[in-house]
Amino acid sequence: MPDQIYLLGNLMIMMAYAAIMMAILVPVSRAGQLRTNKLAVATAMIFFSCAVGHGLHAVMGYRTIMSEAASLHGHPGREWIWAMASWDAVTAMIGVYYWSLRRGYAVLLGPGAIYVDPWGQHRINEANARETAAREAAESNRAFLATVADHIDDAIIGATPRGIVTAWNRGAERLFGYPAEEMIGRSIAVLTDPDTMGHQRSALARINAGETDIHYTGRRVRKDGTRVDVAFDVEPIHDATGALSGVAVVARNVTAAVEAAEQQRAMAERSHQAQRMESLGKLAGGVAHDFNNILAIITNYTEFAAEQCEDKPEVRADLSHVRTAAGRATNLTRQLLTFTRGDAIQPQLMDLNPAVAEVQAMLARTIGEDIALITVPAAEPVSVVADPGQIQQVLLNLAINARDAMPGGGTLVLEVNTAALGGDEIDMQPPLPAGTYARLLVSDTGEGIPAEVAEHIFEPFYTTKPHGRGTGLGLATVYGIVTEAGGSINLYSEPGIGTTFRIYLPLAESAAQLDTSRSRPAPRDGAGRTVMVVEDEPALARVVTRILGNGGYHVVTVENGPAALAADAEHPCDVLLTDVIMPEMSGPRLVELLREGRPDLPVLYMSGYSNGLLGTTHVIDEDIAFIEKPFTGPDLLQKLQDVLDEVAGASARQ
Structure with a gap:
């Protein structure tokens, strides 16, 4: 076994x-x-x-x-x-x-x-060591580049070819206000307003079509609703096979550069306008002087001929027509000389209130019953050094133009007050240094002046009136008189709504001293309160945002009434600063809707029209808080502070 x-x-x-x-x-x-x-x-x-x-x-x-x-x-x-x-x-x-x-x-x-075998294993080990070292070096470089990208000021964004965000550095968080966890996985279109959506779509389409090195500038919307101008550099990202796998975007804030460029452009335009007016003035002055010599010959020889034809009434009648035409030509040359500052003037200390009253008396008989003429004098004398006759001529020229702009009737308002300028207003012709000035306002509810016409409106012989009804020298004469007196003109107009001319003149010394003695202390800090600014003019909206931001307020800027309602529903504001006349929805209508839920919401209106005109035409109530454009930063901050103080005081009394 x-x-x-x-x-x-x-x-x-x-x-x-x-x-x-x-x-x-x-x-x-x-x-x-x-x-x-x-x-x-x-x-x-x-x-x-x-x-x-x-x-x-x-x-x-x-x-x-x-x-x-x-x-x-x-x-x-x-x-x-x-x-x-x-x-x-x-x-x-x-x-x-x-x-x-x-x-x-x-x-x-x-x-x-x-x-x-041992030798083969040795070679494999060496290859593995080299691969491991290369991988570690690549990871180290990638980590270093990621750290650099995360700490630079520019926004670095990764996205899919369809615009879905895949990478979002801290620069993007600072620029747009969205943290990475909120943006990754969302469409980059969330940053785009409807006006600039086309630029972004075009850039993505060009990337998908194979283009590279795309650069453009556009406006984007931050998380808090404010708008920012951004320069974009867009490049495609390809995978190992060469197929398009994504889009790399580098974005930087160029708002300050855009504002500086706009201000530079405005300054260049003002300089060009001043040079053009000076050149035209010299030309007009030369023509006027030469024309006066010709008119003297015509007038005198007409008189000589009339003396010799006393027994010929028909001839004397003809010569009378010649004299009338010569008289009209003489008035024309006088306006030219006024425009070129070549006419003799007699400046003196005068109060603008009586000047407006005299013009009202003259216009009341001639302006027409279908036009409501309203004067708003200043509460106290407003003294300037000027020629009274020329000041009346300015008011008459502007009033007659306003009458012609209202063929179906309307409202004409003449106002007198004072205003403080900051020295950086962009719509003054010519610009004025900072200070307090006397101000004349002539406002109408007429047809308005298109922007292309407003560019040439003070040029001599430029007119939009029918042939035979205007010489084109009325506003050129106004410009010459105002600049001769050391002042400036501001024009604000909207076609179909109306026009306001603002005449700024240096205050007489005593009046300036009186105004300075009444100056108020600097406005208090905004303490982080939220101000919603509703303004459809982007350049002005940025100026207001900067003023309020520097004053300690948190600013949310929107361009119209519906956008304001949506923004307030998401983040209620502490005070509203809105334009009066806007497309889609007026300022008063916006306030009415907002106050349905918050009756005590503080509101400050602003407009390029005068308060007198808006009040008399019942666009807004006469007793509301209102500030006229153009305004200075201290004026806006002080007015906003007054509105908040008034609401706080009313709440305390209740």
Whole structure:
């Protein structure tokens, strides 16, 4: 029985070693490593020798069983004993050889190969080390670049080709007010208002069409509703296959540069206008002087001829028409000389209130019953040094133009008051230094003046009236008189609504001293209160935003009434500063809707029209808080403070 167990055990071990040998040789052979992978071959030889040895043991066991069956004293032959000993010696030597190879290998099985020889493993290790070092260097560079991108002032934005934000650095957070977690995954269109949406769509379309290096400037909307001018540099991002995978955008705030450029443009335009007016003045002056010489000849020879034709009434009648025409030409040249400051004037200290009263008396008889003439004198004398006749001529010219602009009737308002200028107003012709000035306002509810006409309105001989009804010298004369007196003119007009001319004249010294003595202290800080500014003129809206921001207020700027309602519903404001006349919705209508939920909302109106005109035409109530354009920063802050103080006082009394 033990011999049978011995035979069966050796057979099983032999089969196991043979299976292991084949499990090693088959993959090594398929990998083409039978000659190069010595460790694998040695390992297979060991398992082969073991399988053969156990096979021999099985044969001997079998013979022993058979011998015992034939003879009770049967023993294995001596030749088999020597065969087993010899094979065991071979197995021992193969084991020694295997052990010597095994010590030179770190592993028997390596990643990516069945068996790897030491030299091959060495090269693989070197390659892995180089790859690891390169990967670590790339990660370090990427981390460094990410840190740099996150800390620069410019906004760096990554987006998909369809405009979905995928990257948003801190510069973008500072510029647009949105944190990264709010913007990533959203469309970049959230920053765009309807007016500039086309620029962004065009840039994305050009990127998707294969263009590179795209630059443009546009206005964007920050999270708090304010608008900012931004310069964009847009580049495509391609993957390893060259396909478009995204868009890289670098954006920087250029609001200050745009405002500076606009101010520079306005200053250049004013300078150009002044040069043009000076050139035209010299030309007109030369023409007037020469024309006066011709008129003197015509007039005198007409008189000579009339004296010699006393018995010829028909001829004298004809000469009378010549004299009349010469008289009209003389008046024309007088206006030219006034425009060119060549006419003799007699400046004196005068009060503007009586001058307006005299003009009202003259106009009341001639202006027409369908026009309501209203005068708003100043509460106290407003003294200037000027020629009274010329001041009346200014008022008459402006009033007659206003009458002609209201063929179907309307309202004409003449006002007298004082105003403080900051020295940086952009619509003054010519510009004036900062200070307090006397102001005459002539406002009408007529047809208005288009912008293209307003550019030339003070040029001599420029007129839009039908042929034979205007000389084109009325407003040029007004310009000459005002500038001769050291003053300036501001024109504000909207077609179909009306026009306001503001005449600024230096106050006489006593009046200026009186006004200075009444100056109030500087306005208090806004303490972070939110002011909603509703203004449809972007340049003026930016100026107001800067004034209020510097005054300590938090400013939300919108361009019309519906936008104001939406912004207030999201973040209610503490005080409203709104234009009176706007497209889509007027200022009073906006206030009416906002006060349905908040009856005590403080409101300050602003307009390029005078308060007298708006009040008399019932556009707004006469007792509301109102500030006229153009205004200075201190005036606006003080007026806003007065409105807040008045509302606070009313609440305290209640």
